[in-house]
Amino acid sequence: MKAVVFEQTGDPASVLESRDVEVPEPRAGEVLVRMLASPVNPSDLMFVRGQYTLQPALPGTPGFEGVGIVEKASGGLRSRFMLGKKVCVLSRNGGNWAEYNSVPATQVIPFSPLLTGEMSVEQAATFFVNPATAFVMTRKVLNVPTGEWLLQTAAGSVLGRMVIRLGKRFGFRTLCVVRRDEQVEELRSLGADAVLKFDGATDLPAEFAARVGERTGGDGVAHAIDCVGGTTGSAVVASLARHGRMLVFGTLSGEPLNFSPRDLMTPGASVTGFWLGNYMESLKIPAKLSLVRTIAGLVREGVLASEVADSFSLDDVAAAVQQAEQPGHRGKVLLRIGDA
Numbered sequence: 001m002k003a004v005v006f007e008q009t010g011d012p013a014s015v016l017e018s019r020d021v022e023v024p025e026p027r028a029g030e031v032l033v034r035m036l037a038s039p040v041n042p043s044d045l046m047f048v049r050g051q052y053t054l055q056p057a058l059p060g061t062p063g064f065e066g067v068g069i070v071e072k073a074s075g076g077l078r079s080r081f082m083l084g085k086k087v088c089v090l091s092r093n094g095g096n097w098a099e100y101n102s103v104p105a106t107q108v109i110p111f112s113p114l115l116t117g118e119m120s121v122e123q124a125a126t127f128f129v130n131p132a133t134a135f136v137m138t139r140k141v142l143n144v145p146t147g148e149w150l151l152q153t154a155a156g157s158v159l160g161r162m163v164i165r166l167g168k169r170f171g172f173r174t175l176c177v178v179r180r181d182e183q184v185e186e187l188r189s190l191g192a193d194a195v196l197k198f199d200g201a202t203d204l205p206a207e208f209a210a211r212v213g214e215r216t217g218g219d220g221v222a223h224a225i226d227c228v229g230g231t232t233g234s235a236v237v238a239s240l241a242r243h244g245r246m247l248v249f250g251t252l253s254g255e256p257l258n259f260s261p262r263d264l265m266t267p268g269a270s271v272t273g274f275w276l277g278n279y280m281e282s283l284k285i286p287a288k289l290s291l292v293r294t295i296a297g298l299v300r301e302g303v304l305a306s307e308v309a310d311s312f313s314l315d316d317v318a319a320a321v322q323q324a325e326q327p328g329h330r331g332k333v334l335l336r337i338g339d340a
Helices: 044-049 077-081 123-126 129-141 158-172 182-190 205-216 229-237 275-283 285-301 312-326
Strands: 002-005 018-021 028-038 065-073 086-090 100-104 108-110 149-152 171-177 194-197 221-226 240-248 268-272 308-312 334-338
Touching: 002 312, 028 086, 028 123, 044 312, 065 100, 065 123, 129 158, 129 275, 129 285, 149 158, 158 171, 158 182, 158 285, 171 182, 171 205, 182 194, 182 229, 194 205, 205 229, 221 229, 229 240, 308 312, 312 334
Parallel strands: 149 171, 149 221, 171 194, 221 240, 240 268, 308 334
Antiparallel strands: 002 018, 028 065, 028 100, 028 334, 065 086, 086 108
């Protein structure tokens, strides 16, 4: 079978290659999935660079998310139940950028008419990571009330656009922070209530809080989510209102947060880390099924649907990762692996 492999961490376009490898044999409690498609997510690229929470075992194959069909099961009623079914594959150790991946049965979600309804390969491949992260942060963890502001960085991303649509769907207002001028009107047209351009490399963080107040008609924001870190994330911390709360769920800048403790002390604000894997582990099975059903419904409504910009084969993985990292690219980049 073909798989995307890297022997050392580094720049994805340089270290990734498609090669022939042995088809894995599922161990007890695992299922062998014939992969159909897998997205190129920021977490995949950080994994290849050795900058992700989990470090790769080398040689490694990326791909935490994807869709496929279970072709073999090894032991256990749950595993055998999956045979022949189309499934969402949430592999904690990667491996989805391959024609086959063997994963624990607990890391796949079957697509069924009752639980998820019908879904295209594109939406199935991108079904969970971004949609669940956007929904859980805004509706479960922060639970932003109707009419209140939520500030988000990197708002032009696929996830950022989902948050804008969630705001319209559930009645909270979105203040979207972007780096480029052309994104301002674009996000306004998509329904963002306010858009603020801020580039941590050139703009002054000291002015950021005042500009946030101008756009929200207040003294800061009570709810914020940040996936950038560095100067941008630190500026958001300084813009939090009294008892405000910011969730950190990414490190796109590669730089740490750097702010005065008084930015938290004076308003009684807080900064909390969020990782979807930890949240899912905290849920019991009924709660997980309920979350999957809710997300599937919002995907079908278009609220949590993923825009797909480009598709590439495994052999064209270098072009795929380069496209995924192009500034301003719209939509997800997919690796098309097999036919349904």
